Amino acid sequence: SQAVARSVVQAASVYLTPVTLELGGKCPCLIYGRINIQAAAQRLVWAKFFNAGQSCVAPDYVLCTEATRDALLPALSSVLEQFYGKEPQKCPDLSRIVSARHFTRLMKLLEQTKGKVVIGGESDQEDKYIAPTVVVDAGDDDALMAEEIFGPILPIFTVEELEKSIEFVNRHEKPLALYVFSDESSVVKTVMEKTSSGGFCSNDGIVHMTLPGLPFGGVGTSGWGSYHGRWSFETFSHRRACMMRGWALERLNTLRYPPYTEDKLKWLRWTTSQQSSCSLM
Amino acid sequence: MGGVSETQQLLRLRFDHIFYTGGSTVGKQVMEAAARHLTPVTLELGGKSPCYIDKNCDVRMACRRITWGKFVNCGQTCIAPDYILCESCIQGRVVECIRHTLLEFYGADPKCSPDYGRIINQRHFNRIMSLMDGYTPVVGGQSDSSQCYIAPTVLKDVPPHSRLMQEEIFGPVLPIVTVSDMDDAINFINEREKPLALYIFCSDKKAIKRMIEETTSGGVTVNDVMMHYTLSSLPFGGVGQSGMGCYHGKHTFDQLSHHRACLIRSLNMESVNRARYPPQDRRRAQRARMALKSPLIDTSKRTLVWAVIATILGIGLFITLMVILLIAAGLNCTCWYWRGFYN
Numbered sequence: 001s002q003a004v005a006r007s008v009v010q011a012a013s014v015y016l017t018p019v020t021l022e023l024g025g026k027c028p029c030l031i032y033g034r035i036n037i038q039a040a041a042q043r044l045v046w047a048k049f050f051n052a053g054q055s056c057v058a059p060d061y062v063l064c065t066e067a068t069r070d071a072l073l074p075a076l077s078s079v080l081e082q083f084y085g086k087e088p089q090k091c092p093d094l095s096r097i098v099s100a101r102h103f104t105r106l107m108k109l110l111e112q113t114k115g116k117v118v119i120g121g122e123s124d125q126e127d128k129y130i131a132p133t134v135v136v137d138a139g140d141d142d143a144l145m146a147e148e149i150f151g152p153i154l155p156i157f158t159v160e161e162l163e164k165s166i167e168f169v170n171r172h173e174k175p176l177a178l179y180v181f182s183d184e185s186s187v188v189k190t191v192m193e194k195t196s197s198g199g200f201c202s203n204d205g206i207v208h209m210t211l212p213g214l215p216f217g218g219v220g221t222s223g224w225g226s227y228h229g230r231w232s233f234e235t236f237s238h239r240r241a242c243m244m245r246g247w248a249l250e251r252l253n254t255l256r257y258p259p260y261t262e263d264k265l266k267w268l269r270w271t272t273s274q275q276s277s278c279s280l281m
Numbered sequence: 282m283g284g285v286s287e288t289q290q291l292l293r294l295r296f297d298h299i300f301y302t303g304g305s306t307v308g309k310q311v312m313e314a315a316a317r318h319l320t321p322v323t324l325e326l327g328g329k330s331p332c333y334i335d336k337n338c339d340v341r342m343a344c345r346r347i348t349w350g351k352f353v354n355c356g357q358t359c360i361a362p363d364y365i366l367c368e369s370c371i372q373g374r375v376v377e378c379i380r381h382t383l384l385e386f387y388g389a390d391p392k393c394s395p396d397y398g399r400i401i402n403q404r405h406f407n408r409i410m411s412l413m414d415g416y417t418p419v420v421g422g423q424s425d426s427s428q429c430y431i432a433p434t435v436l437k438d439v440p441p442h443s444r445l446m447q448e449e450i451f452g453p454v455l456p457i458v459t460v461s462d463m464d465d466a467i468n469f470i471n472e473r474e475k476p477l478a479l480y481i482f483c484s485d486k487k488a489i490k491r492m493i494e495e496t497t498s499g500g501v502t503v504n505d506v507m508m509h510y511t512l513s514s515l516p517f518g519g520v521g522q523s524g525m526g527c528y529h530g531k532h533t534f535d536q537l538s539h540h541r542a543c544l545i546r547s548l549n550m551e552s553v554n555r556a557r558y559p560p561q562d563r564r565r566a567q568r569a570r571m572a573l574k575s576p577l578i579d580t581s582k583r584t585l586v587w588a589v590i591a592t593i594l595g596i597g598l599f600i601t602l603m604v605i606l607l608i609a610a611g612l613n614c615t616c617w618y619w620r621g622f623y624n
Contacts, residue, residue: 005319006319009316009319013309013310013312013313014309016305016309016324016524016525018525021319023319035548039551040548043554046559083560092560181548188545192543196541199541200541200543201545201546202543202545203546203547203548208542208543209542211542215540221319225321226540238499239532240497240498240499240520241499241501241517242493242500243503244489244503244504245502245503245504247339247342247504257385258349258386258394258397259394260396
């Protein structure tokens with residue numbers, strides 16, 4: 001978390017220890033343009049309710065148009081039933097909340113939200129179970145937008161234009177991941193170029209962190225540095241520049257030794273100028 | 282640019298990245314201030330850059346290069362050779378060669394040379410003068426407080442625990458510390474904080490390699506000083522107390538950028554995804570495990586061997602196919618060849 005990260009960096013500064021921080025953030029999920037709603041709903045549900053929403057790269061909230069939302073809600077319902085059955089609490093594939101403290105935190109968010117619960121909302125304190133829940137009509141200043149949800153609650157915000165949606169995302173801290181669901185590559189490209197995030201994945205969730213060829217890390221308050229695969233090696237290594245010079249060509253070196261006559265300075269300026277940068281010396 | 286109070290005000294603000302060049306004391310404060318906003322930092326600090334001279338190298342040329350590097354800008358560069366490590370048998374020669382080179386560079390009186398600098402301010406002048414307290418220099422030692430001038434100075438047989446060896450000199454004072462051999466020099470360097478640069482003067486490639494492998498530093502230049510700074514393809518930066526992060530050339534771009542991993546997927550081939558969706562059962566899990574073990578994404582040595590053999594077989598098959606096709610097409614060249622053979 002960010003509070004602990006601040007203390008870690010402050011402690012590390014005493015010994016000038018370099019740090020890599022893998023934090024979190026509210027990962028937005030934008031759904032715009034032409035879209036295969038069923039496929040999108042399946043991937044969104046899988047990514048969001050995987051481990052009951054308790055993963056650092058889970059889609060935190062959804063931004064889409066009203067029409068998309070109206071098409072998405074029944075799709076989400078049917079996919080949730082397909083995955084977890086009619087009684088999700090009995091399904092062995094649905095997780096529980098990690099601790100009583102977090103259960104209480106999430107229940108409080110549900111109580112304080114000004115939005116409407118349209119799917120789920122059931123809970124069982126003893127079992128630390130919260131049903132996969134979808135909330136609509138919450139405002140920008142809602143309790144659900146105050147902190148990273150890290151639970152099985154999915155707020156959907158309706159924003160008619162893609163540009164306003166991008167502004168919404170940019171008004172908040174840079175997230176660890178950003179998702180876009182769209183069949184139109186122009187939509188994907190626009191969002192990718194106009195926003196900043198740790199990682200980015202279009203038409204899917206979480207899987208970008210499974211590729212060891214891609215650096216996994218945050219930016220801004222979502223983290224500092226990256227790792228996975230070769231990037232881990234680089235993060236934990238110091239790139240030591242080693243230059244092996246020989247004894248030859250010492251005469252050329254006299255250019256850099258004093259006394260600096262006007263002639264020498266002219267040559268020096270030429271060797272170090274932009275067009276002919278070299279290390280002849 | 283500004284003083285302490287302006288910098289402290291600046292550090293309260295939020296930036297995307299802070300790049301600091303200076304000493305480690307302030308470097309620690311910069312990092313602590315950056316922690317408040319979780320701002321990534323790049324620190325280019327300093328340290329005592331050791332300069333080891335092997336007894337079997339060309340001492341005269343080594344001393345020329347060291348003299349240049351040490352006294353350029355009056356020793357006030359972060360990568361100036363801070364002190365020399367050499368065996369006592371060549372110490373005398375090192376001093377003589379430096380003395381001779383100084384005469385060549387700055388003349389008999391460096392104070393009159395237009396190419397010799399001054400100490401940046403009175404505070405640092407006093408600091409460097411106090412470092413020399415109690416030592417008799419073998420070269421130089423003269424100073425003039427009104428001009429903040431300190432002559433190029435060399436001190437020999439400096440004890441390792443002296444004050445001169447505790448902090449970065451950042452001035453025209455060059456202490457020589459004697460060591461018994463290269464191993465002793467390596468231990469000496471490793472007992473201290475990691476420096477920004479390490480200089481090795483030696484003609485034996487194996488010995489150079491060993492010294493580089495058994496020590497650590499921000500950068501290394503062998504048989505010269507400071508030149509690794511000039512190659513923009515080399516990353517320039519410190520390690521440990523000498524700094525974090527690196528820059529120059531493309532490394533600057535990488536350092537000040539965020540590597541954003543972007544995975545562009547399409548919504549097609551959704552049926553493949555069923556392996557990861559719940560409800561999960563044994564069969565699905567097994568199928569997923571098999572897919573993960575597939576040589577297509579496995580990175581073990583076995584896969585490499587398989588890949589190489591498959592490539593060779595594939596090329597072999599391709600060549601065979603081409604030969605067969607050529608013969609079947611009955612091209613003139615092959616006919617001539619066979620005709621010639623049977624003649």
